Amino acid sequence: MKITLDEIQAFVTVVDVSSITAAAQQLGQTVSAISRTLTRLEEKLQTTLLRRTTRRLELTEEGQAFLEKARDIIASVENTEEQMTDRSAQPAGRLRVDAATPIMLHVVVPLIAGYRARYPRIQLELNSTEGITDLLKRRTDVVLHIGPLKDSTLHSRRIGSSCVRVLASPSYLATRGTPRRLADLASHALLGFTQPESLNEWPLLDENKQPLHIRPSLRSSSGETLRHLALQGNGIVCLSDFMCCDDRKSGRLRQLLRRNTLEVRQPINAVYYRHTVIPARIASFIDYLIEHLPENGFDA
CATH class of the missing domain: 1.10.10.10 (Winged helix-like DNA-binding domain superfamily/Winged helix DNA-binding domain)
Known part of the structure; x- marks a missing residue:
């Protein structure tokens, strides 16, 4: 049988x-x-x-x-x-998308209404995983990933890029003062990540001309949590433009040590399992992101 x-x-x-x-x-x-x-x-x-x-x-x-x-x-x-299916028909079927919470909230969610209007036959599932996503185990079609890629069994398309900056709220700076030199950071509350430790490497050169590795006084696994902590005046943070560009433009967060800041641009990729032919439902989503995201990065 x-x-x-x-x-x-x-x-x-x-x-x-x-x-x-x-x-x-x-x-x-x-x-x-x-x-x-x-x-x-x-x-x-x-x-x-x-x-x-x-x-x-x-x-x-x-x-x-x-x-x-x-x-x-x-x-x-x-x-x-x-x-x-009929090649003349619009892409259809279930599409499972996964991304860390900040990417989901600041990159994906603002584009969903337009995407659904263009592709009404796609049944979207949006999930947020802060760590590495196993596409096969979680039955995920597309993962949006920021930073370098390592898994050669997967295929990817670059959908954008984003600079990282050192930021603090006006309320924090009014209370604790504004750091003018790298050494001034030693007397401030620094907000950082629990993991990976590489995210606590800021785009500032230390006395050995190496990227500054901070020791956070307050840590979180989520960049979105760190953003809110910074907005509420809890300390200085280093975050990517894709989630903080509007905060800088509105003055809710201010960039610090601008002259000392290196340009570190993180790639943002759409990652999917390596098919012989990419399914239309996956291609439609990735193409839509590329079409609507800023060509010159989120700092534009």
Whole structure:
């Protein structure tokens, strides 16, 4: 007896959400139906894919090997369905986009109304992950990433760039004074990231002519949290223009040590799994971003 696509989909969903109950809710089925599907799949394959206990699910070695093939099968079916639709029709289907909260709020969200008006048949899902996103595991179509790329199994298109600057609010500067020299920062509250530590490297040269690595007195994993902390007068921060350009223009944040600041421009890329032919729904979104984002960077 041959395995079915529904059985493969049930297995992958259970693994992705780490729960038969959650998978049943996501797929609109009962828990018992999903459980029976998994059992039937294992019987057909004549192997155990998942070790199930009352507290957790764990992939067997055979299950891990099958999972990789199962993901390829699902991706292939989705791409085939899309390529076989009427080429004259607008792009359609579900599009899952992931980005860190600042990129989602300041880059993506302002463009969503226009994108949906142009492509009404696209069903958008917008998710925010602060760390590195596994496109296959999270079933994500496009990840917006700022900074250098490392994974060669993925494809990317540059959609923009953004400078980083040292900033503080007028209320903070009125209370603590304005630093005029690099050494003055030692007496100020510095806001930084919990991880990666490379984000605490500011575009200022230290006494050894190396980029200044700060020791934050207050840390956060989110750039958006740091932005709000700076706006509320909690300290000095180093953030990218794509999220703070309007704050600078309005005077809510002021750039510090301008003459000492190096031009550090971070690339912003749309990252997606390497397909032979990029699906139309993915291409439509990336093209729209490139069309509507500033050509010369967010500092323009």
